[in-house]
Amino acid sequence: MRLFLALCFAVCASTAQAQTMPCAARAKVLDMLAKAEQTRRAVGHAGQSIMETFASEAGAWTITVSLPDGRMCLLANGQDYTARDELFPASGTAL
Numbered sequence: 001m002r003l004f005l006a007l008c009f010a011v012c013a014s015t016a017q018a019q020t021m022p023c024a025a026r027a028k029v030l031d032m033l034a035k036a037e038q039t040r041r042a043v044g045h046a047g048q049s050i051m052e053t054f055a056s057e058a059g060a061w062t063i064t065v066s067l068p069d070g071r072m073c074l075l076a077n078g079q080d081y082t083a084r085d086e087l088f089p090a091s092g093t094a095l
Contacts, residue, residue, distance in 0.1 A: 023073040026066055038062055041083060055081035 023029075033039075038054035038061070045051075048068045055061040061081035066072045 021073040021075070023067075023071040026070055026072040029064065029072040029074070033062060033064075036060065036062075041081070051075075055083075 033054050037056045037058070039056075040052055041055045041061075042053040043050060046065075050066040052064050052066065053061060054064065059080045059082070060077070061079070062077045063075045064072050065075055
């Protein structure tokens with residue numbers, strides 16, 4: 001958790017968007033995630049933005065969104081990431 005807070009403060013300090021989300025240049029955020037030993041585990045597209053989930057072998061995880069202007073923003077983070085190779089039920093079906 002302390003590592004993520006340091007990451008957030010470093011990112012927040014470098015952008016005016018810090019008022020709403022901690023964002024920085026994509027390369028800078030990717031470098032910080034690599035230093036935290038987090039690698040990309042999932043990716044999804046939402047319009048012109050890209051949502052990615054990064055995680056470490058130790059279980060720390062971070063969810064980011066990359067914007068068309070080259071910024072990458074931190075959305076959430078946590079611990080105990082577990083990869084799953086399961087299919088989820090069809091829409092409208094209870095889990």
